[in-house]
Every structure is written in structure tokens, then in C-alpha cells.
Amino acid sequence: MGALPLDNSHLPLSAFIDPAGHNRFEVEALLHQTVALLVEEMTRASARSLLPDPMGAQQLSQWAQQWAKIPEQSVAADVLLDVVRSQLHHSMNAAHPGYIGHMDSIPTTMSIIADLLVAALNNNMLSVEMSPVFSRLEPLVMQQLAAHFGLDLADRDVMAGGVMVSGGSLANLQALTVARNMAFDALATGIVKLSQQPVFFVSEVAHTSMQKAAMVMGLGAQAAIALRTNTNAQVDIHDLKVKLSQAEQSGQKPFAIVATAGTTVTGSIDPLAEMADVAQANNLWFHVDAAYGGALIFSPAHRHLLAGIDRADSVTFNPQKWLYITKTCATLLFKNVDVLQRHFRISAPYMGDDSQWSNLGELTLQGTRHPDILKLWLSLQHLGQAGYADIITHNIALTAQFTEAVRSRPYLQLASEPQTNLVCFRLAPKQIAAEAWDHLNEQLQQYLLAAKSPVFLSLPTYRHQRWLKAVLLNPYSCTTTIEHLFEQLDAFVQEHVS
Amino acid sequence: MGALPLDNSHLPLSAFIDPAGHNRFEVEALLHQTVALLVEEMTRASARSLLPDPMGAQQLSQWAQQWAKIPEQSVAADVLLDVVRSQLHHSMNAAHPGYIGHMDSIPTTMSIIADLLVAALNNNMLSVEMSPVFSRLEPLVMQQLAAHFGLDLADRDVMAGGVMVSGGSLANLQALTVARNMAFDALATGIVKLSQQPVFFVSEVAHTSMQKAAMVMGLGAQAAIALRTNTNAQVDIHDLKVKLSQAEQSGQKPFAIVATAGTTVTGSIDPLAEMADVAQANNLWFHVDAAYGGALIFSPAHRHLLAGIDRADSVTFNPQKWLYITKTCATLLFKNVDVLQRHFRISAPYMGDDSQWSNLGELTLQGTRHPDILKLWLSLQHLGQAGYADIITHNIALTAQFTEAVRSRPYLQLASEPQTNLVCFRLAPKQIAAEAWDHLNEQLQQYLLAAKSPVFLSLPTYRHQRWLKAVLLNPYSCTTTIEHLFEQLDAFVQEHVS
Secondary structure, eight states, X not given: OTTOOOTTOOOOTTSBOOTTOTTHHHHHHHHHHHHHHHHHXXXXXXXXXXXXXXXXXXXXXXXXXXXXXXXXXXXXXXXXXXXXXXXXXXXXXXXXXXXXXXXXXXXXXXXXXXXXXXXXXXXXXXXXXXXXXXXXXXXXXXXXXXXXXXXXXXXXTSOOEEEEESSHHHHHHHHHHHHHHHXXXXXXXXXXXXXXXXXXXXXXXXXXXXXHHHHHTTXXXXXXXXXXXXXXXXXXXXXXXXXXXXXXXXXXXXEXXXXXXXXXXXXXXXXXXXXXXXXXXXTOEEEEEOTTGGGGGGOTTTGGGGTTGGGOSEEEEOTTTTTOOOSOOEEEEEXXXXXXXXXXXXXXXXXXXXXXXXXXXXXXXXXXXXXXXXXXXXXXXXXXXXXXXXXXXXXXXXXXXHHHHHHTOTTEEESSOOSSSEEEEXXXXXXXXXXXXXXXXXXXXXXXXXSSSOOBOBOOEETTEEOEEXXXXXXXXXXXXXXXXXXXXXXXXXXXXX | OTTOOOTTXXXXXXXXXXXXXXXXXXXXXXXXXXXXXXXXXXXXXXXXXXXXXXXXXXXXXXXXXXXXXXXXXXXXXXHHHHHXXXXXXXXXXXXXXXXXXXXXXXXXXXXXXXXXXXXXXXXXTTOTTTOTTHHHHHHHHHXXXXXXXXXXXXXXXXOOEEEEESSHHHHHHHHHHHHHHHXXXXXXXXXTTOSSOEEXXXXXXXXXXXXXXXXXXXXXXXXXXXXXXXXXXXXXXXXXXXXXXXXXXXXXXXXXXXXXXXXXXXXXXXXXXXXXXXHHHTTOEEEXXXXXXXXXXXXXXXXXXXXTGGGOSEEEEOTTTTTOOOSOOEEEEESSTTHHHHHTOOOOTTSOOOSSSOOGGGSSSOSSOOXXXXXXXXXXXXXXXXXXXXXXXHHHHHHHHHHHHHHTXXXXXXXXXXXXXXXXXXXXXXXXXXXXXXXXXXXXXXXXXXXSSOOBOBXXXXXXXXXXXXXXXXXXXXXXXXXXXXXXXXXXXXXHOO
């Protein structure tokens, strides 16, 4: 047991990495064995299935039932690594170039390396004392990111910056909480005192985290007033103005407008500048949920798609999506980061103070937090802006090829004009009654999944119908991936539509 | 560049792990190099300093300023790994057996292994489709944990279970949100409609996440009504009854009582059964924040300390603390997990359904979430309940030794009677004026940090004074650690108190 000073120990030798190195041989072997497993599996991800098949899913449920019990005695590491290998085989295989159904893809190598190192180090983003390096790096990198979005341009008297949070839903919740606290002076005394119902406006196709935020914040999910969208799934400015006026007339109190840059189903970008105009004219907080589309800021050729984002009061941007950082990695950026001090901070008396650096646990919804900054920082350093620009250009070019392939087939229909790297489309053949299209597209999805060159498209519900969604995100997806997909799709049409 | 089909690529060869294995040699070398670095550093953690010294902190700030910039071109992996090595040297060194100042310690080896694997796999706890293995494993393990706390005993008609969230603050926020939504039917329509201010009751020394939750939920931070505590930092039941009655008389509407099992500063456990009685008599939700103390459930010898926890409606328990899982790893357990479906769930129309398994993104504050279940599950398997019981017994025995050493010295004072494995104490020599004690203890903290056998004690503020806090958590801390600490403390007293 080396130096572990426990009596009668039931602990395995490699339970911890002995800080004096007495079990170095064992833990080193175990870690290298894990790397070997990882490399073996991830370097042949292209040869594995994309999803567990239905039979696999059934077995999986049985397996989970069997393994969920917490054992009395230690199970050997070798046994566990064998189980983990079979877990990997039954997991979402997003590294496969044919897995293009969600905003989930292959992670950067530096993300993996960073997650390994921060795990061993186990620092805590709660306070500067508990993460002296990462608590300094995070606000500085957030400042840089805020500047990339132009948030530092509007007002030189305030400091743009932000915080990292564990996922975009938390970023949206925190942004709206700050906006509400500011509008209604609600930090200490809440909103029950109000005579008017606070509301905010957001696209009908925005992320559900908006309703979730309204619910958690005590506004009620209905306080997220849904705005109609045009045929390209973008907020209709006229509807925004109408709904705003209706809310005021009915005695509600608007406090924020939310735009989306990269919607979940079609990747659409709302008219940011026009929405900023309305927000400004009505003195409302302007939040942009650029969780997905924000990455375009790194592409000189495509950042114009985000025009107007520099006018946001707050921006959600998730490097866990189009920057390929492992989950979770999300940021919340502010034009004036000082609002966190004034309209969000709950101070913790038991934490030490540092004159120059903030204890980030006081400025976020979370207290203890994983150091997500290392994987973001390492990946930005390793790929560089130019590397990310290359990938984004590649993704957008593939999207154009994909869109062209849809357009050239009369039996296919686009849900909306692709604006980023998502193509949402469906099989809509005139020969078959429209009522049968939902089922037909479900069949097509399964057909493509089982095809010789398998492709996974997701099957979202959009405007009450089922569609097929492609997200051209994986850097290893290529023109051949798309050619095969459409060959197989055509074969399906041959078989099923006559 | 192998198979990466990008033109004019600025990407480094090892940016991603090629799913067809074309860069296998490079990424494999990089990962093994990272493991070598990790093992080298962590197996000599005992020889490194506990915290960066003040000079180091200054250099660190300059370093962070220099490195925060996002580079245009790729920086080589070797250069980055060198930088990371120096980051490790300046981080919190919680693996050191003398680092006993916070509830942060050395992680299990299986946590590190799991974090490495889930990073590469990059699955998403948002939906069953995106994490087929982990979305099944999580609810089953949560069911097991809930049963460990006895939450399944009260009512056989409901199903005990829970969800994992990224930190205890989110667990407390979600528990209180569910309680509020249930009490006031607030999910859809919020709380502005209410004629009475909702309030809940919580110890004056509870975690600040309680005020934070009240603030975010729109109740206002003041809605977390602070209860007086006895000399052992436990909620005074009489004060609870008085405050409850006062709140009702002043027109407020109580909806929950929160107990703490393991307070931040002294590790105290509130009188759970008595608080459950009051909650039950008044038809209030009973939440137990056992983020820290919950681990005692794994020790047959000590789980009696949690008597009454089986009567909770919800329990926060963080394996990231006393189960040594890497951060973050937190759970929220319910007596009736179905409340999440009825009083929290916001459904996402774009996600697929599975008849048997829930999309966990709909049942938590977060949408996309890191698969924390693998590290928890692997660690429970690898250490076993018996392994954890050994460690907890060891920790509690050391705490007794530590407490005895404090008691035997007339110039030392205990903040409260240790109930778990925290000792909060201070130097309070009669020869020196009480006004000078705060400063004296700050000096002592620094002295111990710089001593021959360095020890890090934190310096919390408790009842308006500075104290020294020891958390006997590290399994490598031993009787010698404590003997050295007190020898050095005595030497300090010799020098400074005469």
C-alpha cells in the first residue's frame, strides 16, 4: 500500500496517485493503458457504427441495470477498463465523418490533453486561491473574446469581458438574470413586489433554455414571448414591434430582447442590427445567443454574418460547439462586465480576497467550477485563428455543396435557406401524400444510417413536421461524404418513391 | 495532413485525432507525453510548494497577461506542454498531504481516467441519443444513491432518484426551484402574480448558494431567511420556529426549510430529524444540503451522523468533495424524482424521444452537460464502499487527534465541536489583546505555509473573526502531518507569544 497510512485498507493500490510516488509504477501503467485504449478506439472511429443499433440499445439498458449497483468491495482496474471499452463501442460516435446530425463533433486533441491534466490537478474555479493560474487566465481570455465580438468598441469607459459557465443554458440564464436584476433592482428584494409582469422577447425557434431561464427566474416560462420568424427562420422585426407594443398595452413590463445567431434546427441568424435598434429605442437589454454561430467571428470571410453583434449587452458563445472544445465549454460575455459586480454578485464571507483578481465563484451561477479555460486556451493556441478560419471555410463550402445537391433534386425540400453550416431538408415527393412524408423521412434516416457509407442525420420537428438535419461540422467530413449520402438517398427514392 | 480534406490548411497535424488513424503516431506520442508529464508532476506533489508564493503570484499575473492573446497562427504542441508544466507548478497543489485548508483534495485515479476518456468520446448528457450509455447509467446510479440515503423508504408509491449537475450551487438552485414551482404552481406563470413574498429558512452559516438561488429565482437574496445557530454552528430549532411564525405573521409565505450536513467553515450538521419535524408539521419542502457531509453515508461507523436525512424531499450531495471525484461532480436526489417531470421539465421539441429513458437535458438547469457519471461510477467500482469507509474512518480518527491537540493547548480555541472531519480553531492567547488575534492567526497561517513541513490551513471569517480551518480529507495526511503541524505551531507561539 506504499505510504497510504490507512489501517486495514480495502483500497486498491492505484486508488490515488501517491503524491510521494510510491505507486508510480502502477498508476503510470494504468494511465498509459488508458491512452492506448483511447488511441486504438478513436483512430478507428470511422470503422465503428455511428449509434448503437436497436438491439444494442436493449442490451445497453440491461447492462446499465446490472452495473449500476455500488459494490461493497473494489473491482479490479483491468475489469473496469474492459467494461469501459464496451461502453465506448455503444456511445455516440461523433468523431465519425458520417455523423453529421447534431452540433456535436470531434474534439480538439488539446481539449483532451487539457481535460486529462486539469483532472489530475483538480483545481477549483471557485476562488483565486484554489486556482491561481486559471482564475487569472479566464478573465483575460474572456476579455480577448469580448473584443473579438466588438463588445469593447461601443463605450470606452466600461470594460468588456465575461465568465465561463458549464453550458449555454447557464449562460443564457445568467445573462437574463443580470438584465432582470438591473431593470427591476431585484437582486436583494426580488420581483414579487412588482406590479407588472416582466417579459422578454425571443424567436419562436430559439433554444428552450430561454423558457427554462424564464421558469427558473420566477417569471414563468410564458414570460419568454415567442416572436414569429420568416421563411428563413429569422425573427420578423415587424412582429417584434407588434408584440412589444402589445405587451406594454396589456400592462406587462419588457426588459430584454434576445436574438439567436445559429438556431438549433436550421442554424439561422436573426437580424442582429435591426433587433439592436429596437432594443436601443426601447431601452431594453439586448442579449445575443451566439452559442453556435459565434465561432464565425474567427473567420475573416464569414464574420460579416454576425454584423450587429457588437451592439449586444451580453453574448452567449459556446466554444464546445464550432470550436471543437470538449463539453462543456461555454462563455458569457458582457459589454460592461462590471454589471456582474453590481447586479449579480453574492459575496462569500469565507473566501479570501485578492485586490486584483476576482473569486469567479461569486460572479457565476456555479460556485465550484471545472477549469474549462485550459482546454479553450490550449486549443486556441494550438489551432490558431488561422486554423479555425480554415475549418470554418471548409464547413461552409461543404454546406454550399450539400445545399446544391438538395436544390437539384425536385423531391427534396429545404426548411430554410442555409446561413451557416446547417442544412435542414426533407424528402417531399409529389407522388406521395404529404401526410406520409414524416414517416418517409424517418425511414430515410434509418436507411442512411444502415447504408454502406453510413450517415447520421437527426430528425428534428420543425414547424410541426419532421425534417432531416445535417450539421457540416466534422473537419473530416468531405465532398465524398456528401456524394455518398446523396447516392444513397437517390437509391432510397428509387426503392420507395415510384 | 493525412486525410483531413482542407485546402491551404494552417492546422497542425495533431489538431484532432484522425478517425481513420492517419495521424495516429503523432497524437499517440502527444498523449503519452502528457501522461509522462502528469505522472512526473503528480508523483512528486509532496515535494512541491502548496501555493504559489507572493512573488510567484505577481509573475503569474504578468504571465497570464502575456499568454491570454489569441494567436493568429498555431503554436507548437511542445511549446504548449512546456507552458502547461509551469502552470501546474503555480496551481493549487491539493494533492500535497499538508494541503488541508479546503474541501478540495486529491482525485481518484479513476476520475482522471474517466475524464480522459469522456473527453475523447465527447458525448453529451443532453439526450439519450447523444449519450446512449451514460444517459442510462446516470439515472440508475442516482437511484442507488437515493436509496443509500434512505429516500426510497418513506413512500413506496413514488420513485426516488435524481440527476447530476455541474456543482452543488446548481443542485441547491434546482431543488429550491422545484419546491417553489410546486408550492406556487409557478412553472408557467411565475411568482409576480403572488400576493405574498415566498421565503425559505436556512442556517446563518449555510453556503452562499442559498442566497444566490433566492436571487436567481426572483425571490431576492433576502428571501433566504437566516436562522441562528448554536455554539456548534447547528441550526437552533427554537429560532426556526420563531422565524417561521414571524414570517407568517408578517404576510410572507414560507415554502421550504433547508438543513446543512457539513457546513463550509466548521463541517457542522444541522439537527436533521428535528428540522424534518418542523417541515412536516408546516407542510414545507425539506431540502438537505449534504454536498459535503453526504459521503458519511458510505461509512457504516459514521452514517448515524446523518440520521433524519431519509426524511428529506431533496438532497444535494457532491461526490467531488469527500468521494474524491474530480470537479465537478454533484448530485441532486429526490424522494420522488417525478417532481422533475411535473414541476421543472421544459421539453425540447427538436430532441428525439425514447419511451424508457429521459433526455436529461430537459430535467436539469443545463442542457448540454459533461458526462460526470463515468468518473463517479468508475471510482465507486474501483474503491468500493469498503474502500471509502476505510478512508472516512481514517479521516475521522485524524480529526480526533487534531481536536485533542487543539484542546490540550490553552492558547488555542475551537470554533465549534468538530462533527465531521473539519477542525476550525484559532490562536487566542490571553497574553495578547483579543483585537490582535485576527492578525496573529494570519501570521500563523503564513508561518505554517513556509515551515519545514509546510501545511496549508485556510483563514475563513466566522462570527466576524478570522479562524484557521483544517479539513482532514487527504488520504495521505497522517498522524505525522498533524504532529509536525503542532510542533511548528508551538514554535510560532514560542516566538510570537511571550
